[in-house]
Amino acid sequence: MYANFDSxxxxxxxxxxxxxxxxxxxxxxxYLDHMLSFYKENEKLxxxxxxxxxxxxxxxxxxxxxxxxxxxKDVIAKQAQKMIFIIPSLAINLLFRTILAIQPLPAPxxxxxxxxxxxxxxxxxxxxxx
Numbered sequence: 001m002y003a004n005f006d007s008x009x010x011x012x013x014x015x016x017x018x019x020x021x022x023x024x025x026x027x028x029x030x031y032l033d034h035m036l037s038f039y040k041e042n043e044k045l046x047x048x049x050x051x052x053x054x055x056x057x058x059x060x061x062x063x064x065x066x067x068x069x070x071x072x073k074d075v076i077a078k079q080a081q082k083m084i085f086i087i088p089s090l091a092i093n094l095l096f097r098t099i100l101a102i103q104p105l106p107a108p109x110x111x112x113x114x115x116x117x118x119x120x121x122x123x124x125x126x127x128x129x130x
Contacts, residue, residue, distance in 0.1 A: 003034075012126070013046070015050065021058060025064070045080055048086065069105075074106075083105055083108070084118045084121050
Protein backbone atom coordinates (compact mmCIF):
# COMPACT_ATOMS: atom_id res chain seq x y z
CA MET A 1 0.00 0.00 0.00
CA TYR A 2 1.30 3.43 -0.97
CA ALA A 3 -0.10 5.31 2.04
CA ASN A 4 -1.50 4.36 5.43
CA PHE A 5 -4.02 6.65 7.13
CA ASP A 6 -4.23 6.89 10.93
CA SER A 7 -7.25 8.89 12.06
CA UNK A 8 -7.43 7.56 15.63
CA UNK A 9 -6.61 11.01 17.04
CA UNK A 10 -8.91 13.23 14.99
CA UNK A 11 -8.63 16.07 14.13
CA UNK A 12 -5.01 14.95 13.63
CA UNK A 13 -4.54 12.57 10.71
CA UNK A 14 -1.20 10.88 10.11
CA UNK A 15 -0.53 9.75 6.56
CA UNK A 16 2.50 7.46 6.37
CA UNK A 17 3.96 6.81 2.95
CA UNK A 18 5.67 3.54 2.06
CA UNK A 19 9.09 3.25 0.48
CA UNK A 20 7.58 2.32 -2.90
CA UNK A 21 5.71 4.28 -5.52
CA UNK A 22 2.03 3.48 -6.01
CA UNK A 23 1.58 0.22 -7.91
CA UNK A 24 -0.80 1.82 -10.40
CA UNK A 25 -2.61 5.00 -11.37
CA UNK A 26 -5.71 3.47 -9.76
CA UNK A 27 -3.90 3.04 -6.43
CA UNK A 28 -2.70 6.66 -6.50
CA UNK A 29 -6.20 7.85 -7.42
CA UNK A 30 -7.53 5.85 -4.47
CA TYR A 31 -5.04 7.63 -2.19
CA LEU A 32 -6.23 11.02 -3.48
CA ASP A 33 -9.90 10.01 -3.07
CA HIS A 34 -9.20 8.92 0.50
CA MET A 35 -7.54 12.27 1.21
CA LEU A 36 -10.53 14.14 -0.18
CA SER A 37 -12.94 12.14 1.96
CA PHE A 38 -11.08 13.23 5.11
CA TYR A 39 -11.29 16.87 4.04
CA LYS A 40 -14.99 16.61 3.27
CA GLU A 41 -15.96 14.62 6.39
CA ASN A 42 -14.13 16.69 9.01
CA GLU A 43 -14.54 20.31 9.99
CA LYS A 44 -10.91 21.12 10.76
CA LEU A 45 -7.82 18.95 10.34
CA UNK A 46 -4.15 18.90 11.17
CA UNK A 47 -2.45 16.61 8.69
CA UNK A 48 0.91 14.98 9.29
CA UNK A 49 2.48 13.53 6.16
CA UNK A 50 5.21 11.10 7.21
CA UNK A 51 7.54 10.98 4.23
CA UNK A 52 10.38 9.35 6.16
CA UNK A 53 10.45 6.33 3.82
CA UNK A 54 8.94 7.98 0.74
CA UNK A 55 10.70 8.07 -2.57
CA UNK A 56 10.42 10.79 -5.18
CA UNK A 57 7.15 10.41 -7.11
CA UNK A 58 7.26 9.93 -10.86
CA UNK A 59 6.15 12.76 -13.14
CA UNK A 60 2.82 11.05 -13.86
CA UNK A 61 1.86 10.99 -10.17
CA UNK A 62 3.14 14.49 -9.51
CA UNK A 63 0.95 15.79 -12.34
CA UNK A 64 -2.07 13.88 -10.97
CA UNK A 65 -1.45 15.31 -7.51
CA UNK A 66 -1.03 18.83 -8.86
CA UNK A 67 -4.33 18.64 -10.76
CA UNK A 68 -6.06 17.18 -7.68
CA UNK A 69 -4.65 19.99 -5.53
CA UNK A 70 -5.93 22.65 -7.93
CA UNK A 71 -9.38 21.03 -8.12
CA UNK A 72 -9.66 20.78 -4.33
CA LYS A 73 -7.76 23.84 -3.14
CA ASP A 74 -10.86 25.49 -1.63
CA VAL A 75 -11.81 22.53 0.55
CA ILE A 76 -8.17 22.04 1.57
CA ALA A 77 -7.80 25.72 2.46
CA LYS A 78 -11.00 25.63 4.50
CA GLN A 79 -10.44 22.36 6.36
CA ALA A 80 -6.67 22.12 6.88
CA GLN A 81 -5.53 24.02 9.95
CA LYS A 82 -1.97 22.95 9.13
CA MET A 83 -0.16 20.48 6.90
CA ILE A 84 2.99 19.14 8.53
CA PHE A 85 5.48 17.21 6.40
CA ILE A 86 8.12 14.93 7.91
CA ILE A 87 10.99 14.98 5.43
CA PRO A 88 14.34 13.99 6.97
CA SER A 89 16.14 13.79 3.60
CA LEU A 90 17.85 17.05 2.69
CA ALA A 91 17.60 16.29 -1.05
CA ILE A 92 13.86 15.55 -0.94
CA ASN A 93 13.32 18.54 1.37
CA LEU A 94 15.00 20.87 -1.16
CA LEU A 95 12.98 19.37 -4.00
CA PHE A 96 9.76 19.75 -1.99
CA ARG A 97 10.53 23.41 -1.25
CA THR A 98 11.20 24.01 -4.95
CA ILE A 99 7.83 22.51 -5.86
CA LEU A 100 6.12 24.67 -3.22
CA ALA A 101 7.76 27.77 -4.67
CA ILE A 102 6.12 26.94 -8.01
CA GLN A 103 2.77 25.73 -6.62
CA PRO A 104 2.16 26.82 -3.02
CA LEU A 105 -0.10 24.72 -0.82
CA PRO A 106 -3.53 26.19 -0.07
CA ALA A 107 -3.08 25.81 3.71
CA PRO A 108 -0.45 26.69 6.32
CA UNK A 109 2.37 24.16 6.22
CA UNK A 110 5.64 23.23 7.82
CA UNK A 111 8.47 20.80 7.12
CA UNK A 112 10.06 18.98 10.07
CA UNK A 113 12.55 16.13 10.38
CA UNK A 114 10.92 13.85 12.98
CA UNK A 115 7.55 12.56 14.10
CA UNK A 116 8.17 14.04 17.55
CA UNK A 117 8.51 17.51 15.99
CA UNK A 118 5.37 16.95 13.91
CA UNK A 119 3.30 15.84 16.90
CA UNK A 120 4.54 18.80 18.95
CA UNK A 121 3.55 21.19 16.15
CA UNK A 122 0.13 19.52 15.84
CA UNK A 123 -0.40 19.98 19.59
CA UNK A 124 0.45 23.67 19.28
CA UNK A 125 -2.05 24.11 16.45
CA UNK A 126 -4.77 22.38 18.45
CA UNK A 127 -4.10 24.54 21.51
CA UNK A 128 -4.46 27.68 19.39
CA UNK A 129 -7.64 26.39 17.70
CA UNK A 130 -9.33 25.44 20.98
